[in-house]
Amino acid sequence: MRTTIRGGHLIDPYNKIDGLQDLYLAEGRVVAIGSAPEGFRAEQEIDAQDQIVCPGLIDLQARLREPGQEQKGTIATETLAAAKGGITTLCCPPDTLAIIDTPAVVDLIAHREAQYQRTRILPLGALTQGLQGLQLAEMGILREAGCVGVSNGLMPIANSQVMRQAMEYAATLGITLFLYSRDPWLGIEGCCHEGIVSARLGLAGIPETAETVSLARDLLLIEQTGVQAHFCHLSSARAVRMVREAQTEGLPISADVTAYHLHLTEHDIGEFDSQCHVIPPLRSLRDRDALHEGLRDGTFSAICSDHQPHEFDAKLGAFPITEPGISGLETLLPLSLRLTQDDTLTLAEVIAYLTCQPAQVLGIEGGHLAPGQRADICIFDPHCHWTFKPEEMASQGRNTPFGGWEFQGRVTYTLLEGRVVFAAADETP
Amino acid sequence: MSNLQLDQNGQLRHFLSIQGLNRELLTRILDTAESFSTIGAQHVKKVPLLRGKTIVNLFFENSTRTLSTFELAAKRLSADVMNLNVRTSSTQKGESLLDTLRSLEAMHCDMFVVRHSDSGAAYFIARHVPSHVSVINAGDGCHSHPSQAMLDMLTIRRHKGSFPNLRVAIVGDILHSRVARSEIHALATLGTGEIRVIAPRTLLPRNVESLGVHIFHDMRAGLKGVDVVITLRLQRERMEGARLPSEREYFQLYGLTEEKLALARPEAIVMHPGPINRGIEIESAVADGPHSVILEQVSHGIAIRMAVMAMTMQIPVPEAKEAR
Numbered sequence: 001m002r003t004t005i006r007g008g009h010l011i012d013p014y015n016k017i018d019g020l021q022d023l024y025l026a027e028g029r030v031v032a033i034g035s036a037p038e039g040f041r042a043e044q045e046i047d048a049q050d051q052i053v054c055p056g057l058i059d060l061q062a063r064l065r066e067p068g069q070e071q072k073g074t075i076a077t078e079t080l081a082a083a084k085g086g087i088t089t090l091c092c093p094p095d096t097l098a099i100i101d102t103p104a105v106v107d108l109i110a111h112r113e114a115q116y117q118r119t120r121i122l123p124l125g126a127l128t129q130g131l132q133g134l135q136l137a138e139m140g141i142l143r144e145a146g147c148v149g150v151s152n153g154l155m156p157i158a159n160s161q162v163m164r165q166a167m168e169y170a171a172t173l174g175i176t177l178f179l180y181s182r183d184p185w186l187g188i189e190g191c192c193h194e195g196i197v198s199a200r201l202g203l204a205g206i207p208e209t210a211e212t213v214s215l216a217r218d219l220l221l222i223e224q225t226g227v228q229a230h231f232c233h234l235s236s237a238r239a240v241r242m243v244r245e246a247q248t249e250g251l252p253i254s255a256d257v258t259a260y261h262l263h264l265t266e267h268d269i270g271e272f273d274s275q276c277h278v279i280p281p282l283r284s285l286r287d288r289d290a291l292h293e294g295l296r297d298g299t300f301s302a303i304c305s306d307h308q309p310h311e312f313d314a315k316l317g318a319f320p321i322t323e324p325g326i327s328g329l330e331t332l333l334p335l336s337l338r339l340t341q342d343d344t345l346t347l348a349e350v351i352a353y354l355t356c357q358p359a360q361v362l363g364i365e366g367g368h369l370a371p372g373q374r375a376d377i378c379i380f381d382p383h384c385h386w387t388f389k390p391e392e393m394a395s396q397g398r399n400t401p402f403g404g405w406e407f408q409g410r411v412t413y414t415l416l417e418g419r420v421v422f423a424a425a426d427e428t429p
Numbered sequence: 430m431s432n433l434q435l436d437q438n439g440q441l442r443h444f445l446s447i448q449g450l451n452r453e454l455l456t457r458i459l460d461t462a463e464s465f466s467t468i469g470a471q472h473v474k475k476v477p478l479l480r481g482k483t484i485v486n487l488f489f490e491n492s493t494r495t496l497s498t499f500e501l502a503a504k505r506l507s508a509d510v511m512n513l514n515v516r517t518s519s520t521q522k523g524e525s526l527l528d529t530l531r532s533l534e535a536m537h538c539d540m541f542v543v544r545h546s547d548s549g550a551a552y553f554i555a556r557h558v559p560s561h562v563s564v565i566n567a568g569d570g571c572h573s574h575p576s577q578a579m580l581d582m583l584t585i586r587r588h589k590g591s592f593p594n595l596r597v598a599i600v601g602d603i604l605h606s607r608v609a610r611s612e613i614h615a616l617a618t619l620g621t622g623e624i625r626v627i628a629p630r631t632l633l634p635r636n637v638e639s640l641g642v643h644i645f646h647d648m649r650a651g652l653k654g655v656d657v658v659i660t661l662r663l664q665r666e667r668m669e670g671a672r673l674p675s676e677r678e679y680f681q682l683y684g685l686t687e688e689k690l691a692l693a694r695p696e697a698i699v700m701h702p703g704p705i706n707r708g709i710e711i712e713s714a715v716a717d718g719p720h721s722v723i724l725e726q727v728s729h730g731i732a733i734r735m736a737v738m739a740m741t742m743q744i745p746v747p748e749a750k751e752a753r
Contacts, residue, residue: 199634200448202548202571202610207635271433272549317526318547320570 001043002026003418004036008048008379012055013348014356014368023053025375028417032371046413046420048379054351055367056088056376056414058358060178060256061232062307062329064090064121065396067108068097073309073396075112075121081329081395082119083422085305086378086411089120089359089366090329093178094131095153101126101137103145110146118421120376122362124151124178127166131155136166140173148362149230151178154279156214158184164221171227176363178230179218181239182280186210191320193281197266203320206281208236215239219246222253230361231255233306235280237290244299254361256302257291259335260326260401264288268401274315274322275401278306292344295353302358303350305332309397327397331388333380334407341408347382375418384410433555436743443555443564444737446573447614455618459583461736461746462729468505469731478744479508482539486512487529487554488567489545494703494727495567495577499542502734511538530554538562540742548572548607563741565734571605577702578611580733582619584726585657588698592616598625598651598693599642600683601661601710602632608702609661610640617641627651628683631672648683652692658720659700660685663710676709685711690720698722 003025010021010033017033024032024040031037062082065073082090092109094100100109100123113121125142127150129135139150150170157163170177187206192198194205215231219242222229234240234255243255260278265288269276276282294300308325315322336354339345345353359367366374388405390398414422432449436442441454468474484503488496496512503510515529526545533541540563543551548570555564568574589595597616603609603626616624617640626637627645638644645651652658663679673679685699699711699720707713716723739746 194635196636196639199636199639200610202569202573202607204571205635272552313525318545318550318553318569320547320549 001418002041003044003046004042005046005048005053005377005379008051008053010053010369011348011351012369013352015370017369018348023369023377025415025418028375028419030369030371030373030375033369046379050383051379051381051412052347053377053379055355055369056378056416057086057333057354058362058367059087059090059305059307059329059332060302060358060361061258061304062090062092063095063309064092065309066096066112067105071311072314075109076116077394077396078307078309078329079113079116079118079121081393083414083416084394084411085329086333086380086414087119087329088376088378088414088416089122089364091122091124091148091362093151093153094124094126095155099126099131100124100147101129101131101142103141106142106145106147118416120416122148122364124149126150127152127170127177128157128162133157133159133162136169139170139175143173143175148364149176149178151180154180154182156182156184160217160221163218164225167221167225167227171225174228176228176230176361178232180232181211181215181218181234183210183214186213190281191277191324192269193266193283195266195284197269201269201272208238208283208287211236211280212238212242215242219251219253222251226252228252233258233261233280233304234291235261235283235287237287240290240294240299244294244297247299254301255299256304256358256361257294257300258306258328259303259332260306260328262288262291262295262303263335263338264401269319272319273401274317274319275326275399277315277319277322277324278326279324295339295345300353301361303332303336303353304358305329307395309395310399311397315399325399326401327393327395327399329395330393331400331402333378333411334388334409335402337382337407337409375415377413377415378411379413380409380411382409384408386410433552440743441737441740444575444741445551445555445564445566447575447578447611447618450618452618452620455579455582455615458579458733458736458740459586461740462579462583462732464746465735466729466732468735469728475505475507477507478739478746479503479506479742482508482742483537484508484510484540484542484738485533485538486510486542486567487515487533487544488513489515489543489550490568492544492568495544498727498730499567499734502731502738505731506735506738508738526550526553527557530557534559534562540565540738542567544568546570565737565741568607570607571610572607573611574607575611576730576734576737577608578615579737580726580729581612581659581700581702582615583729583733584700584722585698588722589656592619592621595621595657596623596625596655597621597657597659598627598655599659599661600627600648600651600685602663603628603637603661604632604634605664606661612659613640613642625651625655629673648689649692652689655693655697657698657700658685658690658693660711662702662704663706665706680709684709685715687712687714687718690715700726703727
């Protein structure tokens with residue numbers, strides 16, 4: 001299929017493109033920018049006038065729930081939600097059921113991906129078998145099967161010797177480790193940030209040190225082993241500072257932040273709003289400001305959705321017993337665009353955090369639109385004011401605290417390898 | 430944010446937490462309780478204010494004292510009362526909180542008095558009941574126990590008259606105490622001069638000072654010159670972790686003895702929400718001594734619970750004879 005995307009404002013931070021440019025696609029690739037190649041005859045034309053055309057978004061953390069928790073979400077429903085959110089590549093942690101610690105599970109995910117072909121799915125393999133933190137998983141075989149990195153998901157590795165050996169082994173193979181900093185004991189019973197709100201509501205708190213103690217150990221072990229590591233969804237000011245200092249010292253590390261941690265704080269829990277029950281917890285205003293600062297100075301490499309869809313009942317109950325997590329694929333872009341509206345970032349910077357920079361973390365092709373690149377594209381209307389309605393979400397999980405929020409900027413088209421996988425005009429009003 | 434506890438006219442709809450209620454409303458609860466306080470001494474211990482209403486005591490957590498005072502309060506208002514110990518029934522069979530609630534709603538109840546081990550459970554239930562049903566929080570997790578706080582306020586007001594010149598100390602496991610949180614909010618709302626908390630750091634919530642209290646780790650310093658001492662029950666299960674080394678050491682450092690109480694003002698009163706662990710948080714000589722008002726607290730519990738039941742059901746109550 002040959003396609004022309006005409007009249008759009010093309011923003012590709014990787015290639016430093018920021019202006020009105022037509023885009024020409026053929027055979028799933030970008031073939032030209034600006035002027036049509038000789039003899040190019042489009043079979044399809046997309047009018048992108050007054051819209052932003054950018055590389056398809058790359059999300060470093062999204063749980064699709066399949067296999068094993070299909071009552072929460074399936075690859076079919078969640079890739080539809082991703083396409084609606086402008087996401088063309090997403091990375092799923094290994095804590096599915098079955099856990100991604102054998103090639104068979106990787107194959108199953110690849111099979112489903114091919115079945116629906118809406119979004120590219122890049123799995124992370126398990127770091128330890130069954131995520132038990134005891135025996136190393138077959139990282140090499142998992143990489144061969146298609147995993148782009150290894151991780152122990154939200155399951156902490158309590159034994160520092162196992163963590164050291166996991167790092168050494170991953171470093172041997174040149175595999176990137178995706179780490180969730182979480183001390184196994186501090187805040188073990190907690191369900192929200194240990195601070196003003198936990199004191200008032202009598203909720204068991206998760207202290208900032210639950211993140212930073214674990215982070216400190218892992219930074220020291222990374223220094224010792226030299227493994228390439230990425231820290232997922234950091235939430236505290238001190239963690240940002242620690243990563244920043246470690247980067248200055250030359251450690252091979254990167255980090256991401258979730259879109260929702262950039263906008264919510266512990267105070268949004270209000271009177272026990274279970275939609276704000278997340279791990280790591282929503283922290284203080286000071287922490288949130290430090291996350292913004294970490295974006296401004298480049299400590300972070302990516303903004304992710306940390307998509308965790310749940311069935312309706314999972315959020316129905318007293319706050320501590322509800323399941324943590326937000327269904328975030330469809331709010332990743334609008335929440336990120338808010339950062340331009342409050343002057344935290346420029347539009348090009350936001351797009352970089354959602355495209356080329358996560359691509360670099362994953363070490364994959366993509367995240368930019370030079371001729372020859374895969375035609376994974378997101379087109380959005382930056383002027384569109386709209387109200388986010390959970391009942392209109394494509395994700396099976398409608399667990400979101402953002403219902404009723406007013407956003408500016410909405411996806412109109414998503415293309416995966418030149419093929420339209422989402423068009424807002426096709427949506428039932 | 431709208432206040433779930435109040436209707437559009439600012440009247441009490443549910444009674445879930447002291448937070449969100451103003452001084453006028455708290456004072457009205459105390460005044461209403463005063464008007465009910467003589468009923469227990471009458472020959473016929475009943476008034477017909479809630480006749481024809483059905484109240485369900487929905488207790489997901491064991492409690493003898495709170496359950497019986499709520500039951501007695503409802504009966505003195507002539508309501509029909511049903512006590513459900515849900516711990517041993519449907520939830521054990523896997524039924525969700527909401528399903529339990531809906532089954533009970535189908536029996537056309539007018540009020541749920543809820544006790545639950547999870548903070549926020551009463552709020553959750555209040556959000557899901559039909560508009561004609563009221564919810565009273567009889568203790569949720571470590572969050573709130575507003576009727577206990579109000580009966581303590583009634584006890585303090587009866588002995589001390591008013592709050593602004595008072596210095597009140599709360600001693601013990603503040604971290605896990607819903608009573609302490611509610612008391613702190615109530616004391617602050619009623620304009621108490623100084624609220625102190627006395628505890629080791631392991632039993633204090635981080636940022637507790639944000640609730641408007643002064644922190645003392647030394648009990649002798651904390652008791653100096655106070656008018657009211659509220660000792661909290663030390664939950665023995667807390668001893669098993671790393672929060673405290675032993676009961677012996679706790680009693681030595683934080684147990685209320687006559688010797689330590691002598692540092693408070695001479696006319697100070699001693700309170701305890703019960704049940705008491707004698708020889709751990711308080712010695713018998715103090716619990717049974719002249720400063721103790723612990724049994725009065727229990728009596729006041731019935732009057733306070735009658736007041737909040739009548740007020741949440743929005744039943745006009747006769748004026749208190751000695752309302753302050």
